[in-house]
Amino acid sequence: xxxxFNPYILTLSLVFVIIAYTxxxxxxxxxxxxxxxxxxxxxxxxxxxxxxxNLNETLHKDSSNMEVWNKKGILLVTMNRPKEAxxxxxxxxxxxxxxxxxxxxxxxxxxxxxxNKYAVISFDKAISIDKFHYKAYxxxxxxxxxxxxxxxxxxxxxxxxxxxxxxxxAWTNKGISLSVLGNYxxxxxxxxxxxxxxxxxxxxxxxxxxxxxxxxxYDEALTCYYKDVEYNPGNKNAWGNMGNLLxxxxxxxxxxxxxxxxxxxxxANVDYWNNLGIAQSGKQKFDEAIKDFxxxxxxxxKNDKTWYNLGNTYLNNKNSDDAIVAFKKSIEINPDNDNxxxxxxxxxxxxxxxxxxMNAYSKSLILNPKNKNAWYNRxxxxxxxKKYVDAMKCFSNVINLNPQDARPYYLRACIYSMTNEKxxxxxxxxxxxxxxxxxxxRLGKDEYFKNLWDDKNFQKLVR
Numbered sequence: 001x002x003x004x005f006n007p008y009i010l011t012l013s014l015v016f017v018i019i020a021y022t023x024x025x026x027x028x029x030x031x032x033x034x035x036x037x038x039x040x041x042x043x044x045x046x047x048x049x050x051x052x053x054n055l056n057e058t059l060h061k062d063s064s065n066m067e068v069w070n071k072k073g074i075l076l077v078t079m080n081r082p083k084e085a086x087x088x089x090x091x092x093x094x095x096x097x098x099x100x101x102x103x104x105x106x107x108x109x110x111x112x113x114x115x116n117k118y119a120v121i122s123f124d125k126a127i128s129i130d131k132f133h134y135k136a137y138x139x140x141x142x143x144x145x146x147x148x149x150x151x152x153x154x155x156x157x158x159x160x161x162x163x164x165x166x167x168x169x170a171w172t173n174k175g176i177s178l179s180v181l182g183n184y185x186x187x188x189x190x191x192x193x194x195x196x197x198x199x200x201x202x203x204x205x206x207x208x209x210x211x212x213x214x215x216x217x218y219d220e221a222l223t224c225y226y227k228d229v230e231y232n233p234g235n236k237n238a239w240g241n242m243g244n245l246l247x248x249x250x251x252x253x254x255x256x257x258x259x260x261x262x263x264x265x266x267x268a269n270v271d272y273w274n275n276l277g278i279a280q281s282g283k284q285k286f287d288e289a290i291k292d293f294x295x296x297x298x299x300x301x302k303n304d305k306t307w308y309n310l311g312n313t314y315l316n317n318k319n320s321d322d323a324i325v326a327f328k329k330s331i332e333i334n335p336d337n338d339n340x341x342x343x344x345x346x347x348x349x350x351x352x353x354x355x356x357x358m359n360a361y362s363k364s365l366i367l368n369p370k371n372k373n374a375w376y377n378r379x380x381x382x383x384x385x386k387k388y389v390d391a392m393k394c395f396s397n398v399i400n401l402n403p404q405d406a407r408p409y410y411l412r413a414c415i416y417s418m419t420n421e422k423x424x425x426x427x428x429x430x431x432x433x434x435x436x437x438x439x440x441x442r443l444g445k446d447e448y449f450k451n452l453w454d455d456k457n458f459q460k461l462v463r
Contacts, residue, residue, distance in 0.1 A: 048079055066095040066102070073105060082112050093125075100130035107136070111143050119143040134163040138170050141177070150177040168198040172207060179211050187211055202232030209241070218249060229261075236265040240272055247279045255279035270300045277309060286317040304334035311343065320347050338368035342377060349381050357381055372401040376408065388415045406436035414448035425449070426457050433461060 055072045059065065073088030086109035092102040107122030123140035126133050141156035157174040160167055175190030188211060194204040209224035225242040228235055243258035259276035266272065277292035293310040296303060311326030327344040330337065345360030361378040364371055379394030392415055395408035409432035416425035429449075432439055443449055443462045452458040 045079075048075060051075060052079070064095060066092050066099070069095065070102065070105065073109075077109075082109055085109050086113065097125075098129060100126040100133055100136070103129065104133065104136050104139070107143070108139060111139060111146070114146075116143040116146045120147070132163050134160040134167060134170075137163070138167065138173070141170070141173060145173070145177055145180075150180050153177045154181075166197045168194045168201050168204065171197065172201070172204045175204075175211075176207055179207070179214075184211060184215060200231045202228045202235060202238075205231070206235060206238050209238070213241075213245060218245060221245060233261075234265060236262045236269070236272075239265065240269075240275070243272075243275055243279065247275065247282060250282065252279045252282040256283070268299060270296045270303055270306070273299065274303070274306045274309060277306075277313070281309075281313050281316065284316075286313055289313045290317070302333050304330045304337065304340075307333065308337065308340050308343075311340075315343070315347065320351060323347055336367055338364040338371045338374065341367065342371060342374040345374070345381075346377050349377065349384075354381065354385065370401055372398045372405070375401070379408070379411065383411065383415070388419065391415065404435060406432045406439065409435065410439055414446075417449050417451050420451060422452060422455060425452060426455070426461070429458075429461060 052072070052075055055068055055075065058068050059072070062068075069088045069092040073085045073092065076082070076085035076088060086106065089102060089106040089109055092099070093106055096102065103122045103126035107119045107126065110116070110119035110122060120140055120143050123136045123143065126136040127140070130136070137156050137160035141153040141160065144150070144153035144156060154174055154177045157170045157177070160170040161174070164170070171190050171194035175187045175194065178184075178187035178190060188208070191204050191208040191211070194201055195208070198204070205224045205228035209221045209228065212218075212221035212224060222242065222245060225238050225245070228238045229242070232238070239258050239262035243255045243262060246252070246255035246258060256276065256279045259272055259279060262269065262272045263276065273292050273296035277289040277296065280286075280289035280292055290310065290313055293306050293313065296306045297310070300306070307326050307330035311323045311330060314320075314323035314326055324344065324347055327340055327347070330340045331344065334340075341360050341364035345357045345364065348354075348357035348360060358378070358381060361374050361381070364374040365378070368374070375394045375397040379391045379398070382388075382391035382394060392412060395412050398405060398408040409428045413425045413428035413432060416422070416428060429443075440462060443458070444453070449458065
């Protein structure tokens with residue numbers, strides 16, 4: 001039985017769950033709410049609760065004591081109770097609206113709670129009282145960034161920098177805003193300035209790495225990620241992004257190590273397990289990859305991308321039945337992924353389930369008429385069924401989408417040869433060989449060209 005030299009074209013590039021643009025905005029550490037930690041002793045929490053009780057008792061006796069309201073607010077921040085802290089700072093501003101720090105604290109809590117419109121108002125009030133309050137300018141910039149007002153944010157960062165030129169966080173966040181606006185040259189200068197001020201500033205390295213990735217300067221980006229985790233080994237986003245970049249560069253051993261570090265910091269992150277599976281698959285460690293994808297699915301069984309990746313990995317591991325199950329599950333969750341339909345169809349075609357394959361290819365192409373792999377694979381299926389007119393249309397669509405792809409020209413030459421249209425066959429074959437000269441080795445053995453073997457022009461092509 002004749003065999004086509006072309007394998008089916010699966011969309012086998014696994015799907016990363018993109019985490020490469022998780023921007024680390026620099027925050028004022030004194031006003032951040034710290035994460036809960038098991039390492040915090042019970043006695044420490046008990047001490048805070050005792051202090052809170054004393055403050056409440058003082059306020060019960062004299063509710064007009066602004067300083068006590070402020071102290072209570074700051075304590076509640078350390079207890080991870082931001083809503084209650086905000087109410088304390090609001091009360092402090094009501095009692096004495098002329099204190100800039102009260103407005104600053106209020107704005108900081110509003111920013112943490114996502115009430116950025118009100119945060120900007122509070123920071124402006126603080127600045128109106130103290131025009132040298134550079135932290136108020138800075139945090140106003142952060143709130144404006146979160147509102148999508150990036151140019152106004154840059155203006156606020158510039159004001160902070162005028163007052164405090166060595167403000168590394170302001171330079172870094174200015175760089176982030178400039179990056180979002182597409183001003184990459186000035187963004188890079190801002191990151192470099194931050195690192196000139198503070199050569200150990202992890203956030204600046206991290207965000208510079210993001211920009212270098214966008215600019216396709218991958219080696220420099222990796223250098224920045226490694227510098228970030230040197231000074232900030234707890235930055236899980238840096239480890240995760242580093243892993244993605246290393247996988248894309250084919251450096252799978254290093255990628256696996258990076259994802260392992262990210263997972264050690266956050267073992268419940270579905271994306272890390274999914275992307276670790278991709279790196280393991282890149283190493284041809286398909287059994288390990290399948291385990292990683294299953295761990296991701298244990299965390300989120302409705303992640304269509306992970307089911308898709310699992311299906312592709314089963315295919316690489318020569319397990320068609322489980323691949324079909326995984327692709328069907330992916331489609332059940334997200335029926336709009338044309339690549340999943342293409343891959344499912346191609347498994348069916350390989351199993352000689354022609355009707356199921358053609359139906360799935362049709363679904364893929366309805367979703368994305370520009371999916372050249374689906375057109376190509378559908379053409380092969382039609383070719384196998386000797387439906388040459390329809391197959392020819394499919395290969396013509398592939399050429400329209402990518403004129404530099406030699407495969408459809410070669411297959412059209414096969415069809416013309418078998419239908420005894422020698423001139424057209426030679427023309428198509430000539431184009432295929434210009435694009436892929438290595439095909440010449442196949443011509444004298446490929447029985448689809450048996451009708452041309454004695455043709456002088458064909459023999460010239462073979463030489």
